[in-house]
Amino acid sequence: NAGVMQNPRHLVRRRGQEARLRCxxxxxxxxxxxxxxxxxxxxxxxxxxxxxxxxDESGMPKERFxxxxxxxxxxxxxxxxxxxxxSAAYFCASSRPGQGMTEAxxxxxxxxxxx
Amino acid sequence: xxxxxxPDIHITVSxxxxxxxxxxxxxxxxxxLFWYVQSPGQGLQLLLKxxxxxxxxxxxxxxxxxxxxxxxSFNLRxxxxxxxxxxxxxxxxxVPGSNDYKLSxxxxxxxxxxx
Numbered sequence: 001n002a003g004v005m006q007n008p009r010h011l012v013r014r015r016g017q018e019a020r021l022r023c024x025x026x027x028x029x030x031x032x033x034x035x036x037x038x039x040x041x042x043x044x045x046x047x048x049x050x051x052x053x054x055x056d057e058s059g060m061p062k063e064r065f066x067x068x069x070x071x072x073x074x075x076x077x078x079x080x081x082x083x084x085x086x087s088a089a090y091f092c093a094s095s096r097p098g099q100g101m102t103e104a105x106x107x108x109x110x111x112x113x114x115x
Numbered sequence: 116x117x118x119x120x121x122p123d124i125h126i127t128v129s130x131x132x133x134x135x136x137x138x139x140x141x142x143x144x145x146x147x148l149f150w151y152v153q154s155p156g157q158g159l160q161l162l163l164k165x166x167x168x169x170x171x172x173x174x175x176x177x178x179x180x181x182x183x184x185x186x187x188s189f190n191l192r193x194x195x196x197x198x199x200x201x202x203x204x205x206x207x208x209x210v211p212g213s214n215d216y217k218l219s220x221x222x223x224x225x226x227x228x229x230x
Contacts, residue, residue: 004158033216042119042205042220043159056216091158100215102147102166108158 003027004094004107005074012113013082021077021110025094032075033104034067037089049075050097082114117142117208121221128196129229136191136224138206146208147215148189150180153223154202162204165189166211176200201228 003026013019025032030051035043036059045059049069057067064082069075079086089111095104118141128134140146147166151159163174170182180191189206203225207218 006158031216035218040222042207042222043218044220045217048216056214059217095216101149101209101218102164102215104216105161106151106159 004029004092004105006090006092006107006110008110009108010111010113012115014115015083016081019079019082019086019112019114021079021090021092021112022074023077023092023094023107024074025092026105029094029096029105031095031097031099031104032069033093033095033101034075034077035091035093035106037091037109039088043091046077079112082112084114087112087114117146117210117219119206119208119219119221121204121206121224123224124222125225125227127227127229130198131195134191134193134196134200134226136204136206136226138189138191138221140187140189140206140208142187142208142210145182145184145211147211148180148182149207149209149218150174150178150189150191151205151207151220152176152202153205159205162191196226196228198228198230201226 005024034046037043047067048056064080089109091109093104093106120139149164150162203223206221209215
């Protein structure tokens with residue numbers, strides 16, 4: 001859904017660099033969810049955030065990955081010291097409070113390529 | 116934990132022919148069920164969803180899906196396919212309740228439409 005804005009759409013990083021992926025939720029949505037789609041696979045849940053709070057990060061890799069959703073501005077998914085295996089499409093979705101994914105909309109994704 | 120199987124990796128169908136995509140899930144009770152479509156280079160668009168009630172669900176773009184509890188299935192159908200339906204289709208499930216933001220996706224079915 002065009003209402004959830006992700007940028008950049010495509011990102012190329014060399015191994016060892018940092019990747020910062022941004023997600024601006026739809027107007028009125030204060031909950032953000034990040035999913036990762038590895039090549040030839042379905043999407044996998046990474047993290048669920050509300051404004052200034054991480055609600056569930058059980059799908060996040062233990063190292064190098066972090067996410068935030070500040071009071072002002074977009075949600076950021078940060079990957080430090082990227083490796084080839086981080087190459088994937090990263091999608092965020094947003095919803096109003098209490099709706100979960102039942103009424104969520106996805107952005108168009110950021111396709112990260114690590115070279 | 117719930118899981119989703121889409122048995123068909125790739126389906127080719129002629130324009131105007133009918134289409135059925137299979138989805139089986141593993142979960143002890145009735146989950147929330149979703150079908151998404153992903154066009155090349157695009158994000159995910161929700162086609163339809165099932166929570167409860169009538170087991171035949173109508174969605175956008177002429178798609179419908181039928182929930183069959185006895186078979187743990189939620190197959191997607193379209194009576195007459197258009198060339199613009201060429202895309203990848205994902206079935207997803209979520210556990211009703213406080214964790215319904217965690218969708219589990221199948222690996223997807225790629226649909227090719229031939230003239």
